Amino acid sequence: MHEENNKTIENPPSQWWLAKHGVAEGPLSHQEICDALQSNKISLADYAHSSNEKEWKPLTAWSEFDSGTEEAGLQSPPAPPVESYPTDPLITNPRLPAMANWICIYTLQIAPWLWFLYVISQMTYGTVLDEKDPLMGVEALAMFISMLVSLGVTISLFIGGARLRALSRSGPNIIILSIVVATAVHLLLSLWGIGIIAMADQSNFASKTVAVELINYFVVIVELCEWAFLLTTLFWLRRNAHFLPLT
Structure with missing residues (x-):
């Protein structure tokens, strides 16, 4: 039990900040950024900062937000079958x-x-x-x-x-x-x-x-x-x- 608690403390969920007009907005969760991508409120060209890495990079440079994730989120699903x-x-x-x-x-x-x-x-x-x-x-x-x-x-x-x-x-x-x-x-x-x-x-x-x-x-x-x-x-x-x- 003590080891599991240590793992939780050592590996907390990552937090994110977005650069908007020179101001850091956050902290945000991974899901919140995905939702913002889906609703077109942000794009992959926007810069983001992670609590796990001490640098600013465009979202497209982060493996968590690759192009496949955005395309899957932005594309509407096909119409349900008539059946x-x-x-x-x-x-x-x-x-x-x-x-x-x-x-x-x-x-x-x-x-x-x-x-x-x-x-x-x-x-x-x-x-x-x-x-x-x-x-x-x-x-x-x-x-x-x-x-x-x-x-x-x-x-x-x-x-x-x-x-x-x-x-x-x-x-x-x-x-x-x-x-x-x-x-x-x-x-x-x-x-x-x-x-x-x-x-x-x-x-x-x-x-x-x-x-x-x-x-x-x-x-x-x-x-x-x-x-x-x-x-x-x-x-x-x-x-x-x-x-x-x-x-």
Whole structure:
């Protein structure tokens, strides 16, 4: 026990002083200097004095503070693996903010089901004009083009959402382009449909049952909510895409 106490007295922990503007700051511990290096408060070019050696030397000259120690302290660790997060990696990505994950959920899960809903509702509702009206074929063609365009946009959104979830920089660009194309085509088809109805004879409108009309109203409400989300997504991505951790 006496020998151990002698060793402790003979080899006390080293203390350090730093030279700052001609003034010695200290005493400091080895850990305090390492912490200062990590936070960039000091550099390896600063002079230090140790209680074990009676001279001033730059920190880079001390073996306790070699370049490898500084690089290990100053470099940030890589991002944790996705597998370490509890979030389901198949739909969302824990490295993305909440709004970006909602976009992934919409593009990968909700949008495909909404496309099926719109197709079924259009097939159930049918055309506005009766078969006797000569413009009924033009309206049917507009409905067919609308379904094809919406299918293409849905597939494009799915691809963009998958790449966004994978932290690919092309993901937001694909989603933005898809929304812009969908908005432009939707407006053109809406004007086309309004023109057809305006030129048609009012007596040639097809009659609909109450149930079909209620389904149509429900689909319209869902579509309005979807467009509100799409426009919000468009503006959010244009403003925040460059802040996302994408590669």
